[in-house]
Amino acid sequence: MLSNHSELPSFPPFENWKGISKYFPVQNDSVWLNYCGTTPVSTYATQMMNLYFQEYARFGIFAPSFAEPVIKSAIRGYIAEILNSDPSEIGIVHNTSEGINLYSHSIQIPQGKRILVLENEYPSNVYPWEHWKEKGVGLEFIAVGNTPDEFLTGLKTELEKGDVAILSLSPVHWCTGVAFDMEAVSKLCETNHTKLVIDGSQAVGHIPLDFGKIKVAFCAFAAWKWLLGPLGLGVVYLSKEESNGFKLIFKGQASVVNDSSYFPYRDEWKPAADQFEQSTINFNDWIYFYASLKMLSTLGFSRVRERIYEVAGMFKNALHDLGFTLESDAFPNVKTGILAITGHKDPSKFQPELIQSFLKQRKIITAVRLGRLRMAPHIAIEEEHVTRVKDALKEYLNQT
Known part of the structure; x- marks a missing residue:
C-alpha cells in the first residue's frame, strides 16, 4: 500500500517570465505589491497541498509521497542552498519572534555589555532582547543613516567602544528598503568580538546572503515574505560554532534523540538546530513551504x-x-x-x-x-x- 506514490507536480522554468502571474490568482484582477509583508498562495502550492491531502486521506501519516523526514530534508536543503550553509544548521519554527526569543533566552551575556538593534526595527527583533535590560545588559538602537555607507560609519563607532556583545540586524530595513553591506558588517563584528545575529525576514530570498562569507551566529526569518511560504512558519539558522554546548531554554517532546520512542525518558538532546522544533509540527505548512521552495529552486x-x-x-x-x-x-x-x-x-x-x-x-x-x-x-x-x-x-x- 505504501508504495503507491503520487507523481509530484512540476513547475515550468519560465525563461522570459511571461505568463508567470497566472500561477498567482491574486494577480488576476488585482496588483499585489506587498510581497515583503505577506504573500498570497500560488496555484503550484495549492496543487501540491491538494495532492498531499488526497494521500493523507488514504494513508494518514504514512502518505507515501510526503514522508516527514524527506520533506524536512528537502526544506533544509533548499534553505542551506540559499544561505550557503550546512543543512544541519537549519531548524523550523513558527515565526521570527519565536526563533529570536528561543535563542535570546538560551544564551549568556555578561553584565555591562550591550545589544545593538537597528532604529525603527520591526518588533520581532526588539522585544525578544528586552529581558536583558533587567539583567544588567543594555539594549540600544543604532541609526540607519541616509545611506548604507553612513550606517557603516555609525556602526564602526559603536562597535569600537568594545562593549557590544550582540548586533542583531535586519540586512534590509522593512520600511525603507535600504540594504546593508553584510560582508562589511560581518568584518566589523568579527574585529570587535561582537556576535552577529540576523533577522532575515526581509533579506532571505531577496538579497544574497552567503553564510560561508558572512560570520553569523544565529538567524531567524519568516517563510511568508520573499520565499512565498505560508503564514505561521519560520526558519532558524544556528552556526556550527554557536551550536557547541548550545542547549535550548525549553525542553519538549521532540527535543531529545529518538523522540518517537516515548519511554524511557531521555536526557540526550538532539543537535542544536533540531532543538528548535519542540514537538508535533504543522505539517500542512511544511508541504506549502516545500512547494514554494521547489518552485523557486526550479526558477533559480x-x-x-x-x-x-x-x-x-x-x-x-x-x-x-x-x-x-x-x-x-x-x-x-x-x-x-x-x-x-x-x-x-x-x-x-x-x-x-x-x-x-x-x-x-x-x-x-x-x-x-x-x-x-x-x-x-x-x-x-x-x-x-x-x-x-x-x-x-x-x-x-x-x-x-
Missing part, C-alpha cells in the same frame, strides 16, 4: 532575486516619470526590491495614506510605513501590472 534562487530587482526597476522608472522621489534615490547602486516612496515634486500631492486608499479602491495593494508609501513586487508582477499601477497613480495625481 539567484535568478528570482534578479527578477525582483528588474521589476522594482520598472516601478522605479515609472514613479520617477510621475514625479515621485524614493528612499533608494540616495543609494542608487544598492539593489533592493522594496520601493519606499518619500515624496513628490508637488509636495501637496504626496499624502501616503490617501494614495494607499486610492490604489486599494483600484485593487492595488501597497503599505504605508514611517510616512512612506511602500511597494514590494515579486515574480508574480509582470509589465502589464506596472502599467496598471502607473495609470492609477496618473489618475490620482490628476484628481488632486
